[in-house]
Amino acid sequence: MAGYAVVPAGSVTATRPAPTLRHRGLAVAIVLLILLLSLGGGSLATGQLPLAVVFWAGGLVVGIITVAAYRLRPLEWCVILMPITFYAPLGVTFNVSLADVVLAAVAVALVFRLVRGGQPIRVHRGALGFLLLLIGVMLVSLLVAAAQQTLRSGLVGVIAVAKIMLVGGYLLWFSGSRPDPDRVRRLLYCWVFAAVGVVVTGSLGIWLYSRGIHLGISYYFRLTGPFEDPNAAGTYLLMSIGIALAYWMAYGRPWALVPVVLLVIGIVLTGSRGLLIAVAGAVVLAPILTFTRPSASRLLGRLLLLAGVLLLVGLVALPIAPAGVFDDLIARLSGKGGSLTADPRFMYWDHAIQEWSAHPITGIGVGQFPQSIPPVGGADVSNVVHNTFLGFLTETGLIGLAVAVGGWLMIAVIAGRIRIGGVDVAAALIFSVVGVTICTFSLSLENFRPLWAFAGLVLMLATLCSDYRSPS
Secondary structure (H helix, E strand, C coil): CCCCCCCCCCCCCCCCCCCCCCCCCHHHHHHHHHHHHHHHHHHHHCCCHHHHHHHHHHHHHHHHHHHHHHCCCHHHHHHHHCCCEEECCCCCCCEEEHHHHHHHHHHHHHHHHHHCCCCCCCCCHHHHHHHHHHHHHHHHHHHHHHHCCCCCCHHHHHHHHHHHHHHHHHHHHHHHCCCCHHHHHHHHHHHHHHHHHHHHHHHHHHHHHHCCCCCCCEECCEECHHHCCHHHHHHHHHHHHHHHHHHHHHHCCHHHHHHHHHHHHHHHHCCCHHHHHHHHHHHHHHHHHCCCCHHHHHHHHHHHHHHHHHHHHHHHHHHHCCCCHHHHHHHHHHCCCCCCCCCCHHHHHHHHHHHHHHCCCCCCCCCCHHHHCCCECCECCCCCCCCHHHHHHHHHHHHHHHHHHHHHHHHHHHHCCEEECCEECHHHHHHHHHHHHHHCCCCCCCCCHHHHHHHHHHHHHHHHHECCCCCC
């Protein structure tokens, strides 16, 4: 595509054309929109309907102004609205995102275009092939379980497949999009500041909770923002760090350090030990895995600068933080907030392996693990395995695990070749890939929309502006 150059892997030549799309004020609008919509959802969840209406009305006003001022495209709106989630009263564990509305509208528009004989839909063949293969494996696991009379709930299995079809829509949409260079820049910009909006919202929630005000945008002293779960919020922020670093590398704006600092602070405020381990692993492994790329040294330099800034921020924040915030955080990280060995997830993992051992090839059937085990130890986490790839192994067997691992490896390999505008950003994206991979060992992320959108974004960038096909 015009505007993108394929640059040999050893070159460090970078071209940074000036943007033609207006950005000034957009960051504030995105953060404010995330804040107001999150406060509306949180207020509704805590039974404060009048307050929710006020916040939603404010969000509508900000949204209308943003539409008029910046003329954002559907993909950009999808990135902004994706963090705004809530659980639908459907009798099953399934959350809904405002981005689903945008995705549905785009899907309907594409269907009408096909019916009227318009241009064919652009689809990334690799993404489509992976999604069809994964859905096929999931359906086979259900059919085999039914044939063996071991299927516990066919309806739950069908719902699990439907969830993958929904989140897979983000993979197909993002990977099949072909925005021009300025739109790529704006898309990354929107993603970065949507993540900043999550940090601002969650931090406000913690501060309000310390004052005795609970509006549903924090989990006690832990940052959640609109996600309702600290681990989900932290995983989203972790993959957003890689996108923010890529933006910083590609476009060289000095202010780009600020979002990265805020995202790291947000992860710390989630109080998640697993996420901090994931960040540490990404810091160590990303430069090693991309040591032949020019972006590896740039990543190390930015991480050192980031560490210095975070140290200064910590020295300033500790004395002025609301009472209880850091006490709760330190208690969790030191183990006083609950022993790791007492975590019921270890028992669930053991049960998952036992279930798989009885059906090693095709598994027990997608969606069947929650039906196989009751809550244990007073903690109801039985709805998921809390290990993404172990979940695929248990429910879809070795075949499903091979498909899931193969798809994620494809994303990792492609992410390690990406340039934007001639600037190598592979190390930044691998940072997110490594961090999220570590998260999969303690979280079930197969239905996590931002993960599928991130995978689609990597494929889109690879198609538009990587040296993936270059001889080097």
